[in-house]
Amino acid sequence: MLKYAKKVFDKMPERNTFTWNSMMNAYTASRLVFEAEELFYLMPEPDQCSWNLMVSSFAQCELFDSSIEFLVRMHKEDFVLNEYGYGSGLSACAGLRDLRMGTQLHASVAKSRYSRSVYMGSVLIDMYSKTGNVDCAAKVFNGMCERNVVSWNSLLSCYEQNGPVKEALVVFARMMEFGFKPDEKTLASVVSACASLCAIREGKEIHARILKSDKLRDDLIICNALVDMYAKFGRIAEARWILIGCQSEAWCPTPVW
Structure with a gap:
């Protein structure tokens, strides 16, 4: 399936942002994150989806430093994290045991439309758990409007x-x-x-x-x-x-x- 997608992509006379992102997503689905990164740098104009995809892909492959690096660069470029971008960034913070960055991301989540998300609440609890901050984990849980x-x-x-x-x-x-x-x-x-x-x-x-x-x-x-x-x-x-x-x-x- 990946070979077929790559063949179709290579033969395209013109490509738009959607097709670039689709090919990147095909690579990341096969855990070929470095191939996806190479494609990212070849893109004429990466968009918000492109950046979030890279943040998430590196986190899923447990390349947490790279995930955070893309997250920071994304912020500097004035692109906004989506829900799964935030979740992946927080998972990277948990993997690195980086409470400082995790707390900064939490502050950003609190100002976003995802602040009441059940998924986001669970990821925040996990991040605080893995960074050893039990009180904050409990506070997040108790503040959730909905739980699963x-x-x-x-x-x-x-x-x-x-x-x-x-x-x-x-x-x-x-x-x-x-x-x-x-x-x-x-x-x-x-x-x-x-x-x-x-x-x-x-x-x-x-x-x-x-x-x-x-x-x-x-x-x-x-x-x-x-x-x-x-x-x-x-x-x-x-x-x-x-x-x-x-x-x-x-x-x-x-x-x-």
Whole structure:
């Protein structure tokens, strides 16, 4: 598909900004970000979409420094970030653990039309979590007009990774009270929190919930978390039982312990 797109693009007698951006997008979809960058520099007039695409593409490939570099240059050229440009920039800040730049971007988001976006709120919580600022993560969450499973997961993970870990269980309880259905990321974080707190009863309750779902029961991340939890509880037999069950599945590419 990419070869065909490149062939069509090369044969075009005339190209407009849309066709340049489309070809760049085809490269980035295949994670060929440097090829997309080369095309960007060949463009007669990159537009807002072109700049946002480069910011997002570098962030998706975990080339966070390059993502921030394009973001800064974009600002100097008076181009405006779109929602996913902001999100990618914040993800790059999270990857670099750059709280200063992340805070600056947050201030810019607050003045934009994306300030009430559920997606943006979740990305901000994740950024503050990965830069170790739990209070700001909680403040963003509490200020959200609307939440989804991703935003709940972001706050839960924030407490599980940064502490106080017991707050992760409080967040999980609130999530359930509000009627949100936990996914594999939710349960993996809660299991890890139970392991850190040596909360045996809560951990076994979560395990019982997981066993009711074939999809969740067979998830490798959850399997890892359960093995670690029971090992920390000193329940080696249970940990071994889960380990054997995971390793017997055809999808399991590597041992979990």
